[in-house]
Amino acid sequence: MNTVQPNVPRLFSSIAFLWFVVIVASLSGTPCLAQENSDCLACHSDKALAGTRKGKTIAVFVDEKKFGSSIHGSLACISCHTDLEKKELPHEEDLAPVNCGTCHSAEQELHSKSLHGKALSRGDPLAPSCKDCHGTHDILPSSNPKSTIAVLQIPFLCGKCHQEGAPVQRQRTIHQDHILENFSESIHGEGLLRKGLVVAPNCASCHTAHAILPHTDPSSSIGRRNIAATCTKCHALIEQVHRKIIKGELWEKEGNVLPACVDCHQPHKVRKVFYTQGMADKDCLRCHDNKDLKASKDGRLLFIHTEELASSRHNKTSCSQCHAGVNASRVRPCETITQKVDCASCHAEVGQQYQKSTHGALMAKNDPNAPTCKECHGTHGVLGKLNPQSATFATNVPDLCARCHREGQKAAMRYTGGQHGIIERYAESIHGRGLKKSGLTVTAMCTSCHTAHNVLPHTDSLSSVNTQNLPSTCGRCHHGIQEQFVQSIHATSIGKSDKKLPVCSDCHSAHTIRRADEEGFKLDIMTKCGRCHVDIAKTYFDTYHGKVSQLGYTKTAKCYDCHGAHDIQKVSDPRSHLSRDNVVSTCQKCHPGATRRFAGYLTHATHHDPEKYPFLFWTFWGMTSLLIGTFLFGGIHTLLWLPRALQMRRKRSKKVPDKNDTNPENSSSKENDGAS
C-alpha cells in the first residue's frame, strides 16, 4: 500500500494534465501543436548536430530521455522556444533566448531586481541567468536529490562562482572571502553537508533563491534591518535566548542601533559558541589598552585610544566588525586575521567608487603613493564630514588634499597637467575665500567639484570635471546658470562648431575663479571670448566700447553686456539679446533714448573691410588721403624753407655787432631768449 499510494495522485494529475492539453488544443481551434516534439527531435536527437549562436558553433543535441524525465518533459519544445512556432523546418539558426518568465513571472521579476539580474542586464559576462543554476532541457525539481538546486547541492551550485579563486570572487567586489570553505566549516554547513540535515540552512535560506541583494540594500534579506527576520525563520525563539542583551523586540525594530545577528555570528562562520565572551571590544582592549603594545612584525604601535574611539563615528561599531576574520574560539581571537580592514564591507557603494577612481587605481597597482580610506578619514578616530573636527569637514578639505596636492608634495610631483599652484590659487579664489575667510561651509571646495571618492582626471569621460560633465558639476550649486548655459549656443547639445565649445572653466578658470563683478574679471573676459572669436574681438576694440575697455574701464559695453553671459544665442535666434525684437532694449540698458536706428550702430565695425563696410572703408581712406596730402604739402614747404631761414639767421647774427652799439639791451635779451 505504502508504495502504491503516492503514485495515485501523480498518475491522476498527469492524466488530468493530458486532458487539459487536449481540451485547450481543441478549443483554440488552431493546430497549436503543429510542430510536435517528435518533429524537433527528428533532427535534434542527432548527437553530432551543430548549430550557431552569435557566430559561434554550438552543439544542439537534445537528450530525449533526459528531457522526458525533466520537470518540463511534458511540454512542447515550442512552448519555450516560442520563436519557432509555425516556422517551417528546418528552422533558421540563432534562436531567441528562452524566456522562463513567460511561466515563472514571479521568479523572473525577483531575479531581474536582484544583484544577479542587474549584472545580467549590464551585460556582465559573469552574471548568472536561469539556466546557469537550473540547467536547460534537464531541469529537475528541487525535491529530486539529483537536481542542481536540491538542498544539499545548493552550496556547491553557488560555490561554482563564489568559491575562492573563481572568476567572480577574483574579479568582482565580494567582501567575503573563503565563502564555501567557511560555510562548510560552520555549524550550518556541518549540519547540511556532513550530517545530511536537509533542514539545515543552505545559501538560499539566508540569501533567498532569486532575490539576492547586497547587504547594503535595505530590502535585502541579509540587510541589517532584515537579518534578524531571516535568522528567526529557523531560530524562532532566539529572542528569548538573547533577551539579556537585546531586550527582545527592540532587536528587530531598531536594527540600526542594536547589534544584528551577524555582528556577533559572522556570516558563513557561525559556530555554537558564546560570542559575548570572545568578541566583545573589552576583550580586544585587554591587550590593546596597553600603551606599549607593539606589533611583533614591524614594531608599529597597536595601542588603541578608547576615548578617541568612543568619540568617533564608529563608536557603536565593535572591533571585530572592521577587523574581520577574528576567531572567538582562540585565546587571541585576532591571530586568525589575514586581511586588512575593508571599509567597503559596510561602505560598499563608496568602495566601488574608490576602486574606479585614480586613487583606487593606484592602490590596485600597489603604488606607495596611493591614498587609501584611512589617509583621508583616519582610523579609530574617524569622524563624520559634518563634524568640524573631522579632516573631511568642508573647511578642512583643502588642507587635507593639500597634503599630497600642494606643489612639491607627492601627488603634485607626479602630476603632468597644466594646473599648478592649485592650493594657493584656490585659496585666493572666490571659492577659497568664501570657505576660509567667510567660513561658508557651502562654498565649493576640492571634493565639491572633483567628488570625494570618484576622483578622476579631467581627461576621463566619467570625471566630474570632464568637459562634458563640468556644466552639471558646477550646476550643482550654480543651477540657475547651468539651466541658462545648456540652452545656449555654447552648450554641446546645441552649438555646432569644429572648435571646442567653451565650458565653465574656459572663462572662469578652474582654481583661480574670481567674482564675476570684479573689475579684473570683467576686463579679462573679453580676451577669453577673443580666444575663439578672434576677428570679432579685434573689430570690437576698434569701436568706442572696445577702446574704453582697452583703457581699463568697465563702465562700457563688454561682450556679455550685449550678448549675455551664459544665455548666449546666435544673433539670428529670437531668444538672443541682440535679436530684432530685443536689440533696442539691450541698447537701452545703457542708452535710455536708443531707437531702432540707434541700434544700427556697428559695434564690431572695421574700416579695413571694403566688402562689408564700404562706407567706413572709403571714409577712412578719404580722411587718410587728406592727412597724407596736407602733411606732404606742409612738410615739403617746411623742409624747403629751412635752409633759407637758417641763411637769414646767419646773416642777421653777422649784423648783430653793428646793432649792439645802438641797441645792446635788446640784443642781449634776445640771446637770453635763445638760451632759456
Next chain:
Amino acid sequence: MERVKQEERQYQRFSRLNRVLHVVMIVSFMSLALTGMTLKFSYTQWAVILSRFFGGFESAGYIHRVAAVMMIGLFAAHFVDLTRRKRREHGTWRAMIFGPDTMLFNKRDLRDFIASLKWFLGKGPRPEYGRWTYWEKFDYIAVFWGITVIGSTGMMLWFPEIFTLIFPGWFINVATIIHSDEALLAVGFIFTVHFFNTHLRPEKFPMDIVIFTGRMPLEELQRDKPAEYKALIESGKLEEYLVEPYPPIVIRTVKAFGWTALAIGFSIVVWIIYAMVFAYR
C-alpha cells in the same frame, strides 16, 4: 634814454581779444587733443596712463566736452569780433573780405607763394610779405574747416541718440572715423607745421610770443613783413600802433606758458608717432 625809447616803440599786431582767444584756443585745443587721444590710441600704455591722469575715461570725456564748448564759444566770440571790426574799420563785409588785410586767400597770396618757392630754391629774393602771410591764412582758415568738421561729428558722438532719430546708426561709425582722423590732422599739423612756421623757424627760434603779448619790435616787423611796414610808413599810421612793451615779469610768464604749450605739443607728436609706427596693431 634812447634805449628806453626804443623799447617803448613796439608795434601792436594783435588786439587784446585776439590774444585772449588764442590762449583759450590753446588751452581747449590741448585739452581736446590729450583727452581725445586716449581713446584713439587706447591700445598704447601711454594712453592708459594719460586716461588715468585725467581721472578715467568718464572724467576725460567731461573735460573733452567742456573744452569743446570752450572752443565753440571762442569761435562765436571771434565772429562777434569780426562783425564789430567790419562795422568799425571796413563798413561792409565786401570791403573786409576783399580788402588788403583780408584773412582770405587772394591773388597776392598766390604770387607770394610762388615767389616763396622760388626763394626756397634760390631763384629769387625773399618775397615782401604783407600783414598776413599765406601760411598764416592757411592756419586761420584751417581752424574754420576743422571746427566745422570736428565740431559737427563731435556733436553726433556726443548726442548719438538724437542724431540717430534722423540718420542711420552707421553714421556714428562714419562720424567716429572723420572726427578722429580730422583731429589727428589738426593736432599733427599744429604741432609740427604751425610750430615750425611760427616758432621754430630759425628767425623766430625758440618761440614767437607776439600772439601772447600782441606786440613786436619794429625792426622785426620791418624784416618779417616789409610790405606791411612800408604801407604803415606810407600811410603815416605807424604811430597809431606803437605801444609800450610789457614788463619782464609778463614776458617771463608768457614764455613759461609758451614753453608748456610747446612741450605738451611735442610730447603729443612723439606719442602719436610711437602709437602709429611702433604700437599699431
